[in-house]
Amino acid sequence: MIHRVYTVMLAGAMTAYAPLALGRKFTRGVPLNLCARLGYDHHTPRTERAGWIHAVSVGESITAMPLIEGLRERCPGLPLVVSTVTETGARVVRERLSTVAEHRYFPLDLPGAIDRVVDAINPAFLVCMETELWPNLVRRLHDRGIPVMIANGRLSDRSFHRYAMIRPFLKPTLERIRMFAMQSEEDARRIVALGAPAGRVVVTGNMKHDAATPDDTQGRAWRKRLGLTPDRRVWVAGSTHPGEEEAVLAAHALARQAHPDLALIVAPRHPERAAEAAGLVQAHGWPVVRRSELGGALDRDAVMILDTVGELAELYAIADVVFVGGSLVPRGGHNVLEPARLSKPVVFGPHTTNFREAAALLASGGGGVVVRDGPELAARLTALLADPVERTRMGEAARRAVTSRQGAVRKTLDLMTSLFEQGAPLRAERE
Secondary structure, eight states: HHHHHHHHHHHHHHHHHHHHHHHHHHOOOOOOOHHHHHOOOOOOOOOOOOOEEEEOOOHHHHHHHHHHHHHHHHSSSOOEEEESSSSSHHHHHHHHHTOOOOOEEEEOSHHHHHHHHHHHOOEEEEESSSSOOHHHHHHHHEEEEEEEEEEOOOOHHHHHHHHHHHHHHHHHHTTTOOOOEEHHHHHHEEEEEEEOOOOEEEOOOGGGGGOOOHHHHHHHHHHHHOOTTSOOOOOEEEEEEETTHHHHHHHHHHHHHHTTTTEEEEESSSGHHHHHHOOOOOOHTOOEEEGGOOOOOOOTTOEOOOOOOSOOOHHHHHEEEEESTTHHHTOOOOSSSSHHHHTEEEOOOOOOGGGGHHHHHHHHHEEEOOSSHHHHHHHHHHHTOOHHHHHHHHHHHHHHHHHOOOHHHHHHHHHHHHHHHTTTTOOOOOO
């Protein structure tokens, strides 16, 4: 009965959301992919079983890549399907994993849509990156004997409190999941508190520590493409949100007084905000160019807006200083490990609940620094640009912090193969 009530409420919520979704489609070009998410995308159902990995969007897709590559090495004959919710995530999967896995859109959590997508994929198992909990999907896979695993699981403060409000309803879903590979002890404690069986919860660490590091040639290629000489200073503001670009531009203006050739690249968290960010740059009196429209060298005074997907990590390679957004405003912060593994000094705000452990690791190890507001960002940026020795020290400390916690992908793969090859309930105790 409770699943019927949930399904009716979900269908009602989707109906209410439809006008907003249509508005985003026609005003901002955000695709719905509704037919695919309802299972009507005309894929031919496969006859052989496949491994199914779900990654919501870009960040999860990139994090999953070492896991997918490792799974391919261990099980070379196993077809792989990677699903996403967003179009940007789909683009990353198609561009980077086209020779390894098939892409599909994740089904809406409605029984008919689930059955059609599951029939088409014919999964041997489902691995959900981070903490995707869809009651109808988990229930129907459980009823078919298809094991579900959470990989790189985490629960932010916000998610935990929201899930706690529906714990009696959520508990049966958690009991149907065969394994929870969580990022930290705190994430493990929280998932158990919500109702996950403690014997199925294992702490494996954060797989973002294991992501591949771009080689130096990418950085050199980007500098050449943008017309930036090796001695020209560059800073990158990555994954910014409304309210942060203003602080970034003010910091840039101040830093340019001491470093007239300083270049700035701003990467809004959501590429569809590129026009908004470009308007802010122009309002501050700077020339602006979008990455998608860049035809040659970057003008001396121009600020570049990154409006493409999947290039931010490569652009971090050319930065002398990196600011990671979602942290000066209460959004929980974004991936501070991407620039850290590239030996870059990392600056971020106080709101890092989504990356609490990683931010604390960088700050305590001397590879990252917290700024409370725009003026502190400007002061820290100016000081770092003036001190190459300190930049080098922070960058090396950031890289050491990342490498000190590697190994989550191997642990996760070991758990996956143990569970899915044996086809038996997990009996491992908490580590």
